[in-house]
Amino acid sequence: MKRIHSIDITRGIVMIIMALDHVRDLLHVNSILQSPTNLATTTPFLFFTRWITYLCAPIFVFLAGSSAFLSLKRKKELAETKKHLLKRGLFLIILEFTVVNFGLYFDTGFHTLLFEVIASTGFGLIILSLLLQLSVKHIGFIGIGIICLHNLAPLVPFSETSILKVILMPLFSPTAFPLFAGKIFIVGYPPIPWLGILFLGFAMGHIFEIPEHRRNSILKKMGMIAIAGFIFIRFINIYGDSTQWASQQTIALTIMSFLNITKYPPSLLFCLATLGIMFFIIAYSENNNSKIKEIISVYGKVPLFYFIVHFYVVHLMTVFILFLQGFHWKQMEFSTGTFGRPKGMESGLPLWEIYIIWMAVVVLLYQPCVWYGKHKFNKKYWWLSYL
Helix, strand or coil: CCCCHHHHHHHHHHHHHHHHHHHHHHHECCCCCCCCCCCCCCCHHHHHHHHHHHHHHHHHHHHHHHHHHHHHHHHCCHHHHHHHHHHHHHHHHHHHHHHHHHHHHCCCCCCEEEECHHHHHHHHHHHHHHCCCCCHHHHHHHHHHHHHHHHHHHHCCCCCCCHHHHHHHHHHCCEEEECCCCCEEEECCCHHHHHHHHHHHHHCHHHHHCCHHHHHHHHHHHHHHHHHHHHHHHHHCCCCCCCCCCCCCCHHHHHHHHHCCCCCCCCHHHHHHHHHHHHHHHHHHCCCCCHHHHHHHHHHHCHHHHHHHHHHHHHHHHHHHHHHCCCCHHHCECCCCCCECCCCCCCCECHHHHHHHHHHHHHHCHHHHHHHHHHHHHCCCHHHHHC
16 A cells, blocks of 8 residues: 555654654753743743644554554455554553663663553554444544543542542543552553544544545645634633633743643643644645655654654663763662652753754664665564554
């Protein structure tokens, strides 16, 4: 099946932006103690550095759903597609708790087990594999229902000690579970809200079968509807996000308050804003092909490979910079969730240097992505289909 260029470009854009967020997480001087979206302490530069990376996870998950639809159309065998999605989902969950978690923390004791976007996508593919007998339209309606209504979950009147709340709430909101021997299990990406995005992506996969000019027109209209919906619902300030906006001392802070939407879990407003922007990116990515788009698509063709490798590159750079800043190996803390950075001691880089490191990471990974893309195309090992 011929690759869809707009998907590769869109994925490539979000993969490149994603690296900025992770370089900031691991290396910014204030990342351990300061939230970039806390209006009392942030700056516009820091706020929007974080905000632009909001695009990454929802677009990644949405396109995973669309790719599942295209896989179904390509295989034309429901049972084969179910089997593939189930295996891929299990593979992603195992990958999250092993290779990805280690790359993030460099903690050989795995004191923190983090359920994030890769595991959440894996969970979504497993559930999708079990529901493929439903029509695409029904799966789409389920996805829209989840996106629009999951913000009501905290209002369900379960008592704090209710077994149902203990079981169900981690599916809808971030939760931490203490485990044995000082270990902790953190649900950072609650699976149900992200499942809604994946289901919507699956249901909209057919749009990539429409001729390009018609597809782009539809995507632009959908983008306008989503962005208009975001502005309208956000302005009303009643529903759609757990954080309300308010007028601030300056225009810049008021705009930041208006845009300060919730990613964990992805609120209705978060989905409208990020997916609305995504529709425009896809619509314009096919027009006027250029060398820049060709370069960007290299990262988009191997998103999971890039995702895994970039964590190790960024973390190795973090350790190297800590050495340059005068820290010794014994001072570095890898089991406390600080990525090796010593607690109570100033470390890391200012934000302008974060941008330099980010660009260096992206450039450094270009040739490995080119190599892996060719290797994946030429070699037909079974496991390559899961990467």
